[in-house]
Amino acid sequence: MKKLGKRGLRWLKGFHMLAVSCWVGGATALFLLYFLKRDVSDGGVLFGINQSIHFVDMGVIVIPGAMGCLVTGIIYSTFSNWGFFKHNWMIVKWIITVVAILFGTFYLGPWETRMMEISGKLGMSAVTDPEYLYNQKMNFMFGALQCLVLMTTVFISIFKPWKKKKIGQLYKE
DSSP: OOOOOHHHHHHHHHHHHHHHHHHHHHHHHHHHHGGGGTTOOOHHHHHHHHHHHHIIIIIISHHHHHHHHHHHHHHHHHHSSSTTTSSHHHHHHHHHHHHHHHHIIIIIHHHHHHHHHHHHHHGGGGGGOHHHHHHHHHHHHHHHHHHHHHHHHHHHHHHOOSOOOOHHHHTTO
């Protein structure tokens, strides 16, 4: 299969970095927006914060960033010498990426959507609703964890640990 040249790889890296910035930055923003809810006393404001969180996640930053990472990662692996499973650190990144996207799709996103719906219906009464509180707690805890895992993935990309050792190096240690 034909590989990308230097210029093509640079463009791809730029798009990949933009996608990473959106995904990790968006996840960090979602986590931080949670703290705006602490001193809210108006149901419309609570709903507005939940709507903002939903919009940043689903509409404009997090999901497009995650999909951008996935697509540019597939292109990288297909059209460069990196491959999909050539290095252990790449396998770890693929696992993290796929699991994070699936977890966000089937858990974080629905919890977040449900919080928005409940706060839209109940206003400030949402803060005493058991379902709202459960969804908020789960989204906060696992959203924070996902954010940390995504940040760790950035450093895995930089340091590339768990490289395969060359045969000559096996006997030197």
